[in-house]
C-alpha cells in the first residue's frame with residue numbers, strides 16, 4: 412500500500428465489538444490478566460495501551476520501521492534515546508538543532524558525565540574529525556533549526572556506522588512524507604508529534620521509530636522503566652492527525668515555496684533560508700533526499716535593526732506570534748528571543764542565530780492571504 416493508504420488503514424482498525432469505524436479510546440490504566448502470573452497482550456497502560464499501540468503501529472509503517480514508541484513529548488522521546496548512553500560516552504550533535512534539545516544536552520545530559528559536542532553535520536569532513544574513541548551517538552536534524560540546513564543522511568549514516576556510532580535523526584521538520592531517515596541508513600528517527608503529526612496545535616507527544624528489534628527492545632525497556640508515555644487521548648488525536656499528514660504537508664510545502672520565492676524577490680528582505688530555493692546551500696541534497704516538497708518551515712532576515720525584526724513579528728495578523736510549528740495555523744517567531752532563547756548570546760552567535768532571523772511555520776491558509784499579511788507587516 413502507498414503512504415496515504417497506510418496512514419489510514421495500518422494500525423488503527425474498526426472496533427470488532429461494535430463495528431464503529433473509529434475505535435474507542437482506551438483510557439483504562441490496568442487490564443484483567445488471564446491468570447495469576449499469566450500475561451495477556453496488555454496488563455498496565457505504562458507498559459502498553461491499545462490506543463497507543465495503534466498510533467505506534469501506523470507511524471512505524473510510515474517511517475519504514477519495524478516498531479515505534481510514543482512518548483509524552485518530543486523531548487521525552489529524545490531523552491529516552493539519549494538514555495541509551497552511559498557515563499563516559501560522548502554524543503555528537505548537529506549545530507542546527509531545536510533549542511530544547513540543546514538545553515537537554517548541555518544542562519541535563521552532561522551532568523551525568525555523558526560528553527556533548529556540536530558539529531556542522533552538513534560538513535562530512537568536520538563530522539569525521541569530531542568523532543572521538545568514546546563517541547557512541549550522532550544526533551541531528553534535517554532540515555535543521557533555524558537555519559534549514561540539509562544534511563546528507565545517507566552519507567553521514569555511512570560515515571558514522573563505519574565508526575560504530577548509532578545515528579538518530581530528529582525528523583520533525585521533514586515528516587515521513589518528505590524524508591524517511593531509516594531508509595537512508597539512520598538507526599533511530601524521532602518526531603515531536605506535537606508538530607506536523609498532530610497537526611492542529613492541540614496535543615503534546617513524541618515518537619521514536621527504529622528498524623532493529625534489539626534496539627526497539629532497549630528503548631522500550633527505558634520507556635517503561637522511566638514512564639515516558641503518551642496518554643491515550645493524545646494517541647487518538649495523533650492517529651487522527653496521521654490520516655491527513657500527507658495532504659497537509661504537501662500543500663503546506665507548496666505554499667511555503669511560493670512565500671520563499673516572494674520573499675526572495677523583495678528588497679526589504681536580506682536573506683531567505685529555504686531548502687527549496689536553488690541558492691540554498693543544501694538545495695541539491697534536498698532535491699535528492701526530500702520527496703514531494705521541501706517542507707513548510709522557512710527562515711528569513713529583514714533589513715533593519717532588531718526593533719524592525721520585532722515589529723514585523725508583532726504586526727502580522729494571520730501569522731500568529733508563537734513558538735511551535737507544523738499545524739494548520741501559520742505561526743511567526745523570532746528564534747533569538749523565543750525558540751532558541753535557551754542558548755547563551757555567545758552560543759547563538761557561534762551557531763548563526765542572529766537577532767534579525769524570523770522563522771515561519773506555514774499553515775494551510777491560502778498562499779495569497781499569507782503573502783498579503785507578510786507584505787503589510789514588512790511595512791510596519
Ligand SMILES: *Cc1c(COP(=O)(O)O)cnc(C)c1O
Pocket residue numbers: 484485486487509511512552556581583584603604605606615616617735736
Ligand atoms: C518541538 C520540537 C521538539 C520538542 O518536542 P516537544 O513535543 O515540544 O517536546 C524537538 N525537535 C524539534 C525539531 C521540534 O520542533
